[in-house]
Amino acid sequence: MITVIKETSPHLRRRSSVSRMMLDVLIALLPVVVYSVVLWQWKAVVILAVSLAVMIPSEFVFVGIKNKMPYDGAKHSFKEKFKFAYSKYSISNVLAPSVSAVIYAMILPASLADHLYVVAIGALAGIVLGKLVFGGLGSNIFNPAAVGMVIAKLSFGSLFTYNADPFYSTNLGGTVLSSVSAGGYLTINSQFISVLDLFLGKCPGVMGEVSALLILVGAAYLFIRRSADFRPFVAYIGTFLVLMLVAGLCICSKLGFENLSYWKFIGVELFSGGLLFGATFMITDPVTSPINRPGRYIYGIVAGVCTVFIRLFAALPEGVVFSILIANMFAPVIDYYKWSSNKFTLKKIIWIASILVVAIGIVTLVLLSPGVVK
Amino acid sequence: MIAKTRNIVKKHDSKGAAPSKDYTNPEFVYLATANARCPNAEVFIKEGDHVNLHQMIGLRHGPFFDQPIHSSVSGTFVGLEKHYHRNGKLTDFIKIKNDFKYTVDPSVTPRSDEEVAKLTKEEMTQIIKENSMVGLGGSSFPTYIKFQTNAPIDVIIINGVECEPLISADDTIMWSEPEKVARGMEILNQAFNCKRCILCIKKMKKSLIKFYEDYFKNRPGLEVKGVGNYYPQGWEFETIKAATGVQLKPGELPSKYGIMDFNVSSVVGIYMAIKEDQPVHIREITVNGDGIVHPQNFKVRVGTLLKEIIAECGGYKDESIPKKIILGGPMMGASIPNDDCVITKTVTSVIVLNDKPVKEEPCVRCGSCVLSCPTGLEPVQIMNAVNTLDKERIKFLNPNKCIECGLCTYSCTSKIRVLDYVRRAKLISKL
Numbered sequence: 001m002i003t004v005i006k007e008t009s010p011h012l013r014r015r016s017s018v019s020r021m022m023l024d025v026l027i028a029l030l031p032v033v034v035y036s037v038v039l040w041q042w043k044a045v046v047i048l049a050v051s052l053a054v055m056i057p058s059e060f061v062f063v064g065i066k067n068k069m070p071y072d073g074a075k076h077s078f079k080e081k082f083k084f085a086y087s088k089y090s091i092s093n094v095l096a097p098s099v100s101a102v103i104y105a106m107i108l109p110a111s112l113a114d115h116l117y118v119v120a121i122g123a124l125a126g127i128v129l130g131k132l133v134f135g136g137l138g139s140n141i142f143n144p145a146a147v148g149m150v151i152a153k154l155s156f157g158s159l160f161t162y163n164a165d166p167f168y169s170t171n172l173g174g175t176v177l178s179s180v181s182a183g184g185y186l187t188i189n190s191q192f193i194s195v196l197d198l199f200l201g202k203c204p205g206v207m208g209e210v211s212a213l214l215i216l217v218g219a220a221y222l223f224i225r226r227s228a229d230f231r232p233f234v235a236y237i238g239t240f241l242v243l244m245l246v247a248g249l250c251i252c253s254k255l256g257f258e259n260l261s262y263w264k265f266i267g268v269e270l271f272s273g274g275l276l277f278g279a280t281f282m283i284t285d286p287v288t289s290p291i292n293r294p295g296r297y298i299y300g301i302v303a304g305v306c307t308v309f310i311r312l313f314a315a316l317p318e319g320v321v322f323s324i325l326i327a328n329m330f331a332p333v334i335d336y337y338k339w340s341s342n343k344f345t346l347k348k349i350i351w352i353a354s355i356l357v358v359a360i361g362i363v364t365l366v367l368l369s370p371g372v373v374k
Numbered sequence: 375m376i377a378k379t380r381n382i383v384k385k386h387d388s389k390g391a392a393p394s395k396d397y398t399n400p401e402f403v404y405l406a407t408a409n410a411r412c413p414n415a416e417v418f419i420k421e422g423d424h425v426n427l428h429q430m431i432g433l434r435h436g437p438f439f440d441q442p443i444h445s446s447v448s449g450t451f452v453g454l455e456k457h458y459h460r461n462g463k464l465t466d467f468i469k470i471k472n473d474f475k476y477t478v479d480p481s482v483t484p485r486s487d488e489e490v491a492k493l494t495k496e497e498m499t500q501i502i503k504e505n506s507m508v509g510l511g512g513s514s515f516p517t518y519i520k521f522q523t524n525a526p527i528d529v530i531i532i533n534g535v536e537c538e539p540l541i542s543a544d545d546t547i548m549w550s551e552p553e554k555v556a557r558g559m560e561i562l563n564q565a566f567n568c569k570r571c572i573l574c575i576k577k578m579k580k581s582l583i584k585f586y587e588d589y590f591k592n593r594p595g596l597e598v599k600g601v602g603n604y605y606p607q608g609w610e611f612e613t614i615k616a617a618t619g620v621q622l623k624p625g626e627l628p629s630k631y632g633i634m635d636f637n638v639s640s641v642v643g644i645y646m647a648i649k650e651d652q653p654v655h656i657r658e659i660t661v662n663g664d665g666i667v668h669p670q671n672f673k674v675r676v677g678t679l680l681k682e683i684i685a686e687c688g689g690y691k692d693e694s695i696p697k698k699i700i701l702g703g704p705m706m707g708a709s710i711p712n713d714d715c716v717i718t719k720t721v722t723s724v725i726v727l728n729d730k731p732v733k734e735e736p737c738v739r740c741g742s743c744v745l746s747c748p749t750g751l752e753p754v755q756i757m758n759a760v761n762t763l764d765k766e767r768i769k770f771l772n773p774n775k776c777i778e779c780g781l782c783t784y785s786c787t788s789k790i791r792v793l794d795y796v797r798r799a800k801l802i803s804k805l
Contacts, residue, residue, distance in 0.1 A: 002690050002696070004698070004699055004712055004713060005697065005709070007709050008709070009700075009706050009708065009778070010704065010793065011700055011704045011725070011727055012727075013783070013789060014375070014786075016375035016785075017787060018788050019735075021376075092735055138737050138738045138788075226377045229740075286738050286739050286740040289739070291744050291752065292745075293745065335755070337752075337755055337759070337767050337771060342744050342745070342752060
């Protein structure tokens with residue numbers, strides 16, 4: 001005699017799971033993490049440990065608060081309540097905050113190892129304000145790592161210093177982008193850092209963002225495993241490149257092509273700062289991105305435009321995290337049921353084209369007007 | 375995993391050209407007195423009466439049409455017995471004891487080729503209606519209603535795609551009965567006064583396509599075409615698109631574009647009904663899945679008990695593991711609550727799967743369901759609308775476009791039964 005189970009169709013399931021997806025992100029982060037530990041030694045380890053030690057227990061407490069026993073008239077002991085709440089605690093409740101924690105640690109400068117309370121406050125703010133208040137995994141609007149980093153940076157901005165790493169000891173007194181922002185575009189040519197050094201990661205910067213090569217290795221792994229969607233990545237990098245190519249033409253023609261090498265400008269903008277890291281690990285986060293194909297392209301384009309605007313016009317040298325948070329705000333709008341669909345309609349293509357054209361227009365007009373480029 | 379799914383893993387696929395086992399001599403046959411489309415029936419015979427093969431012994435009444443019940447054996451009427459029907463309901467079945475003589479009823483009059491050539495569409499419609507021919511691909515939609523169309527038909531599409539994994543019954547029919555398939559296609563061409571009849575087969579079955587290309591060489595009007603290997607290529611719209619390039623819109627009938635489509639086993643059934651005047655009494659089924667000891671294809675008499683066929687396969691493997699018994703393909707088939715079930719003529723396959731419990735996790739909005747949906751719906755949006763009971767939003771999202779192919783549930787990374795939400799949305803949108 002056998003037991004027969006009745007269930008609704010379909011009866012086959014694809015071999016994939018959320019926890020495997022998150023594990024893949026952790027594996028993709030591994031080269032970056034190892035490189036940061038090589039560069040900053042115990043400082044990187046301490047920052048990673050603190051952010052993990054804050055985020056994972058926060059999620060643990062949250063699971064206990066969220067899964068209340070349904071009221072059935074009887075009184076239950078604390079042990080029973082605890083047992084009920086944590087019967088739903090699964091491996092993804094550990095992996096999800098670990099992914100956030102590792103990404104968060106990787107976008108902090110190593111100098112924060114001397115001020116670990118900043119790391120802890122940022123991590124707590126990130127996981128609680130960025131994720132848990134919305135209802136935990138799958139419900140958050142903002143990227144928790146980005147929220148944590150922004151809150152830490154806005155509250156303790158003076159502590160975010162970019163010192164030389166003990167491994168290469170290249171000291172510029174700041175990141176490439178911050179020195180460009182402070183000293184003008186001509187510093188790109190006078191700087192001794194080559195684009196190849198930027199690509200390989202021989203430059204100052206935040207912990208995980210320095211080596212473009214290792215980030216691209218992680219990206220390749222993610223896209224081969226299909227644990228991240230390539231669409232926002234492609235749209236984001238593509239928009240950034242298009243706008244930067246236009247901006248580079250404007251800036252170089254103003255300063256003179258002999259004073260500022262066009263391709264070095266593009267290379268510095270592409271490989272420095274958190275652009276590739278954000279594009280690989282933060283903008284591809286499925287929870288905070290729209291759900292359909294055109295939506296994901298539009299999302300990447302919005303983030304790309306924001307990054308370029310912040311880099312070129314704003315007071316901040318680095319705009320990736322902010323632009324990702326701004327694009328996150330657009331995700332529910334892009335997903336609004338009255339216009340979201342999985343097909344590329346003419347209307348959507350016109351929208352995408354007009355966003356790009358307007359952005360290119362603004363970039364050229366502002367950069368070509370007198371007194372902006374120095 | 376964020377990816378579109380088109381190819382479903384095929385383990386345990388039985389070899390297409392393998393001969394099927396004959397199981398056409400059961401001791402008892404059971405004929406349903408009700409089905410999904412016809413809920414009531416009257417039985418014309420009394421207990422102890424002798425019945426002949428193909429004798430009409432009852433009539434099922436439905437809201438739109440009636441279906442005659444034909445005996446699939448000759449023997450004695452024993453009585454009514456309750457068993458599970460394909461649709462999962464406990465139904466009265468007419469139990470007939472087989473006398474193994476197969477005395478054909480005198481009303482059955484096989485036609486010669488000349489007589490068949492003279493038949494008009496109206497006469498054929500009448501013959502098919504009398505033989506209670508229905509779509510044998512699983513829809514059980516009465517074929518004569520398709521024949522009643524007045525639209526001019528330019529091309530007839532024969533669906534031999536069989537895109538669901540684990541099934542190979544149509545494949546076996548196409549290998550073993552090419553003459554019946556070809557003659558059936560010619561009859562359809564004659565009925566609809568049509569010049570082209572295209573048999574659609576998956577591209578990867580190269581030898582089968584080659585075989586039919588040779589077979590159709592001297593038969594004008596018959597063609598064979600390789601179509602995509604993916605699921606749901608067998609969906610009417612996708613097959614028509616692959617064969618003719620016409621993209622139908624939801625709610626439209628193919629006859630609007632001069633297209634008519636039939637399943638390949640229905641074509642064989644139509645040929646048998648018109649040439650031999652026999653209703654469907656023997657059909658090809660696949661028994662497959664990881665819960666069966668010897669998966670294989672069977673020729674069974676309509677009305678055989680499922681238990682007997684499973685015993686013929688060597689029984690269940692790993693009896694301690696709970697099983698899912700599915701009539702039809704593993705993606706769209708119906709799961710039945712008990713193995714005390716009867717093979718009716720619309721059962722294409724029996725799939726027995728070991729139950730693997732999966733843990734449902736919250737939706738991470740990966741979008742796999744949206745990417746996979748063949749109708750262009752957004753299942754996750756419908757699910758969110760159902761969770762918030764937003765009726766306006768559900769109506770706007772138009773869940774009735776859904777064909778229940780099951781790809782959203784199949785591809786879900788969080789193992790959510792998305793299709794159940796879409797089904798609920800269909801109900802809500804009708805309120």
